[in-house]
Amino acid sequence: MILSHNQASLQSTKKRRSTVKSALKVMKYGFFDLLRSRWIIIYTLFYLVVTSGLLYFGGDANQAVLSTLNLVLLVVPLISLVLGLSYFYYTRDFIELILTQPIGRSSVFLGHFAGLALPLVAAFLLGSGLPFLLAGVRQGADWRVIASLMVAGTLVSLIFSALAFWIGLVNEERVKALGLALAVWLGLTMIYDGLLLLFSILMQAYPIERSLIILSLFNPIDLSRILVLLQLDTAALMGYTGAVFQRFFGSYLGILISLGSLILWTALPIYFGLRSFKKKNF
Amino acid sequence: MKRLLGLILVTVTAWSWGQNTLEVCSTCTFTSLKEAIAIAQPYDKILVKGGSFAEGNIVVDKPLTLEGIDNPILDGKGEVEILTITADNVTIRGFTLQNAGISHTADQAAIKTLEVEKCLIENNTLLDNFFAIYLGKTSHCQVLNNIVRAHATAEAFSGNAVHLWDCADILVKDNFLTGQRDGVYLEFVKDSLIENNISEKNLRYGLHFMYSNNNIFRNNQFLANGAGVAVMYSKNIEMTQNHFEENWGSAIYGLLLKEINDSVLYNNIFHDNSVGIYVDGANRTDISFNDFSHNGYALRILSSSMGVTIDHNNFYGNSFDVTTNANRSYNAFFENYWESYQGYDLDHNGFGDVPYRPVRLFALTVENYPQTMILMRSPLEQFMDYAERILPIFTPKAIEDDRPLMRRVVW
Numbered sequence: 001m002i003l004s005h006n007q008a009s010l011q012s013t014k015k016r017r018s019t020v021k022s023a024l025k026v027m028k029y030g031f032f033d034l035l036r037s038r039w040i041i042i043y044t045l046f047y048l049v050v051t052s053g054l055l056y057f058g059g060d061a062n063q064a065v066l067s068t069l070n071l072v073l074l075v076v077p078l079i080s081l082v083l084g085l086s087y088f089y090y091t092r093d094f095i096e097l098i099l100t101q102p103i104g105r106s107s108v109f110l111g112h113f114a115g116l117a118l119p120l121v122a123a124f125l126l127g128s129g130l131p132f133l134l135a136g137v138r139q140g141a142d143w144r145v146i147a148s149l150m151v152a153g154t155l156v157s158l159i160f161s162a163l164a165f166w167i168g169l170v171n172e173e174r175v176k177a178l179g180l181a182l183a184v185w186l187g188l189t190m191i192y193d194g195l196l197l198l199f200s201i202l203m204q205a206y207p208i209e210r211s212l213i214i215l216s217l218f219n220p221i222d223l224s225r226i227l228v229l230l231q232l233d234t235a236a237l238m239g240y241t242g243a244v245f246q247r248f249f250g251s252y253l254g255i256l257i258s259l260g261s262l263i264l265w266t267a268l269p270i271y272f273g274l275r276s277f278k279k280k281n282f
Numbered sequence: 283m284k285r286l287l288g289l290i291l292v293t294v295t296a297w298s299w300g301q302n303t304l305e306v307c308s309t310c311t312f313t314s315l316k317e318a319i320a321i322a323q324p325y326d327k328i329l330v331k332g333g334s335f336a337e338g339n340i341v342v343d344k345p346l347t348l349e350g351i352d353n354p355i356l357d358g359k360g361e362v363e364i365l366t367i368t369a370d371n372v373t374i375r376g377f378t379l380q381n382a383g384i385s386h387t388a389d390q391a392a393i394k395t396l397e398v399e400k401c402l403i404e405n406n407t408l409l410d411n412f413f414a415i416y417l418g419k420t421s422h423c424q425v426l427n428n429i430v431r432a433h434a435t436a437e438a439f440s441g442n443a444v445h446l447w448d449c450a451d452i453l454v455k456d457n458f459l460t461g462q463r464d465g466v467y468l469e470f471v472k473d474s475l476i477e478n479n480i481s482e483k484n485l486r487y488g489l490h491f492m493y494s495n496n497n498i499f500r501n502n503q504f505l506a507n508g509a510g511v512a513v514m515y516s517k518n519i520e521m522t523q524n525h526f527e528e529n530w531g532s533a534i535y536g537l538l539l540k541e542i543n544d545s546v547l548y549n550n551i552f553h554d555n556s557v558g559i560y561v562d563g564a565n566r567t568d569i570s571f572n573d574f575s576h577n578g579y580a581l582r583i584l585s586s587s588m589g590v591t592i593d594h595n596n597f598y599g600n601s602f603d604v605t606t607n608a609n610r611s612y613n614a615f616f617e618n619y620w621e622s623y624q625g626y627d628l629d630h631n632g633f634g635d636v637p638y639r640p641v642r643l644f645a646l647t648v649e650n651y652p653q654t655m656i657l658m659r660s661p662l663e664q665f666m667d668y669a670e671r672i673l674p675i676f677t678p679k680a681i682e683d684d685r686p687l688m689r690r691v692v693w
Contacts, residue, residue, distance in 0.1 A: 062576065062599050063621065066659065074661050193662035200653040212656050222660070229659055241652040243532060 022103045023111035030115020033091065039083060040119045047071075047127020055135045062232065065145050068128055069228050072153045073221055074189055077160040080120055081181040084164025087116050089174055096282050109165075109277040113270065117161045124153045145231040152224035155262045159220050160185075162269035169276045192219045209244040220265040223258050307331040315348075315356070316340055324369075330354040330377070342367045342374075350376035350406075356392075358382040358411070363390040373402040382411035384439050391416035391441065395423065403428065413441030414462060421450040425457060432461040434485050442467040443484065446474070454479060461485075465507065468494045477501055487512050488529075499524060506530075510555065512538040519545035527553045535560040536577065542567060549693055552577055558600070561587050568593075571693045575599045588612040594691045597621060597640070601658070604640035604681060605649055611680035615640065619687040624671075627688045638686040641677045643670035 034040050050071065054064040091112070098108055132146050164181060171177035196215060200208065216222040230249050248254040304318045304326060305311060312318040316337050318328050324344045332352035339362045342348065346369070354377055358364045361383040365374065372395075379392035391413035395401055397420070404426040408414040414430040417423055425444060434440030443459035445467045446452055452474040459465040465481025468474070468491035480503045481488040488504030489511045491497070497516070501523040504511050510529035513519065519542060526536035536555035537547075539562065546568045552558035558577040559569070563586040572595045574580035580600040583590065585608030592613065597603045598621035617633070618640075625636035644663045647654050657663055670677055 069659060070661065070664065189661050190665065193657055193660050197647070197654055197657060197662065200651050200656075204651050204653070208653055212653055216656060222656075225660055226656070232659070241655050245656055 019104050019107040021107075023107035023114070026098065026103070026108055026111025027114040027118070029094075030091070030112050031119055033094075034087065034115065034119050037087075037090075040123050043079060043083070043120075044123040044127045047124060048131065051128040051131040052135070055131050061132075061135075062142070062145065064132075065149060065228075065232065068132075068149060069152075069225065069232075071128070072149065072156055072228075073225055076124060076153055076156045077189065077221065078185050080157050080160035081164045081167075081185055082178070083120065084116055084161040085168050085174075085177055085181055088165055088168035089177075099282060105278050106274055109274050110270075113162065113165055113273070116165070117158050120157045120161055121154050124157050125150060128153065142231065145228065148228045148231045152227050155266065156220065156224050158266045159262070159269070162266055162273060166269045166273035166276070169273055169280060188219055188221045193222065196222075209241055213245065213248050217258065217261045220262055223262055223265075227258065301325050301327055303327045303329055305329045305331060308333055319344075319346065322346055325371070338362050340365050342369060342372050344369045345371035347373040348375065348377070349373070350378075353378055353407075355380060358390075358392070360384070363388070363392075363394060364411075365393045367393065367395040367398055367401060370399045371401070372398070374404075374406060375402070376405050378407045378409065379411065379414075380409040382413065384412045386438075389413050389416060389441060389445070391445070394418065395420045398423065402426070407431075408443075411441070412439075413445050414443045414459075416441075416445045417447070417449050417452060419448045420446075420452070422452075423449070424453045425455070426453070427456040428458075430457065430459045430462060434461055434463060437463050437485055440485055442490075443481070446471045449474065453477070459484065464488075464490045465504070466502075467491065468497065470494060472496050474498070475500065479503070480505070482506055484508060488526075489513070491516060495519075498522075503527070504529070504536075508534070510535040510537065512540070513542060514538075514540040516541075517543040517545065520548075521545070521550060522548045524550045525553070526550065526555060526558070529555045531556055538562070539564045539567070546570070547572060551575075552580065557582050559583075561590065563587055564590050566590070570594050571691060572596075574603075578602065579605055582606070583611075583613060584608070585610065590614070591616075593617045594687075594693075595619070596690050598690075602642070602645045602648075605645045606641060606678065606681060607649065609678045609680075611678055613681075615681060615683040617685045617687055618683055619690045620683065623686045623688075625686065632688055634686040634688055637682045637684040639670075639674065639677050639679075639682050641681050642667045643676050646677060 051068055054067045055061065095108065095112065129150055163184060167177050167181050171180065196212065216226060226249055230246065249258060302323065304322055306315050306318045306328060310331065314337060315330060315335050319342060322328060327347040327349065330350045332354050334355040334357060336357040336359050342365060356364050356377055356379045358381045360381045364379050364382050374393055382392040383390050392408045392411040393403055394416040396418050399421050401420065401423040403415060406428045408428060408430045410432050415425055415428065430443040432440065440463040442464040443462040443466065444454055444457065448470040450472050452471065454466060455477045457479045459479060459481045460483050463485050465484045465488045466476055466479065471494040473496050475498045477500045482505035484507045486508050487510065488507035492514045494516050496518045498520045503525040506528040511526060529536050535557045536552045537559045539559060541563045543565045548571050551573045554576045556578045558574045558580040561583040565587065566589040569590065569592045574595060574597045576599040579602045580597050581604045583604065583606050585606065590613040592615045594617055596619045603620060620638050620640060623634055623638045625634035625638065627634055643666045
């Protein structure tokens, strides 16, 4: 009895190891596939050119941070979604082929996701991190601002490529998936904030700072923006309202909660994607 | 020329013959400063050679020169006022004055002058005093090159570093002032020059003045003071080449102008403040050739101001450039450099062809609904400002720079 239990646990460890191993193998394929498609290189170059340009022409490193922040908030989610979706549909045949092999579905999914997400993150970090490292520090940019920007960009890349996979999995039609992805993008970048604005104006007589903080936890783009904002616009956030926000997001608990929320935002789409990937009849 | 030099020589020697020097130290003729002052004749010189003196309150009631050699210490033991000067023509030089007592009934200071004409207070170090240098009803006095340092924790238990009350023709120059309540405080002071001082980390204001006309503030640095700098109810003020930096907090300003008339602010640097300048009721005042960078709000100008001209300033890296509380404005904005200006200059004359409106729609929204601050730097903010540029309906038209500069002003 005990022996068999031990054997079972040994087997499960072995299985887990092989899951990771095969996931890594799938990731490797995805990674090189993506590199061959050249999109990721164009994406990296785009960042390199834009960030260096901003640093070179902007004159002020903090101004470049601001413009890069806009990129992180608008372009990174969009590219992650669109590239993720097209990558997903492009490699569907490959996925179906791999699934005929004796490999677990979760390792296929996770490997595949990592094969997309890691190059995206690497492209962002390389493309916009490098110019900041080379030129930004010299121009007197605050390293905390840059660090928060890099963290925000990384998390946003992860979140939106996970969302892309999930959307791709639950939609057979490409156009429909793309439409949905665009709707998600527009919703989280613009419409959600518009509703927040409306909410603040309608409820102006009430102390709604706390509710706003809670509402912002539900939007990864808002959260990443606030993470950078707290480092960048500290001077403006000194009024009563700003102080409330700062006290929450600036405290360790606040940072923990907002980072936790961002990580949850990454984990949930991966989890749902994995679930539907396991059930999906290819 | 030779005759003139000779005349000067004769005058100087004649004057110095009349002057005796009394020495005070543990082995000298005098071992007490008070004794020496009592014996001394007017215009004598008292040399204090090192040592520490705690003689209670010392009154200087005749024109004397008190000079410290080897850094003698005058200690108030946390109880008394140290030096009280009631005579004209007194010089205090080279002392360390410490622990003037805290009092809630008298403004006890390390050095106080009362109804005095002509004095010179220079090269002293003033440590942990209630008030440090206090000039009352004094004129033609110079406060030069002193170091004032204290570790105040509460406003009620701290006085000002340099406190001028009802004075005229005072020069405050090259002093370093920190840790007191206010760095420089002036009330009913006229025709004075405050120059080259550093006032930092004071509990309340770096510089604070009221009812003080015709004064010049030049090349001072006001850094990280509890409430920044507040200047009120005065006219004909000249503020040039000052630095206002790192004044942070709600209701804390790099510079607060309250009821300031007919004044000029040139070549000042406002960097990293919550609010660069908060203008509440300034009239006929020029704010020109200043640098506003990385402030929360560079310039906040309320509708109580009239005839203020804001020209040739640089605005860059601020969260908000200009905010106001009204739709109308009776102030002129022209030929400033605005980093966020997005117009063009087709005829290459250095001025943008499209007017710039520094009050942005989002700034106005935050003004009215402070909670919307949480949307700062969001794509929605960009969208709102972009929409406002195309269809300007909300932002006040009167605050408009119709000749925005394409390049930074260099001065």
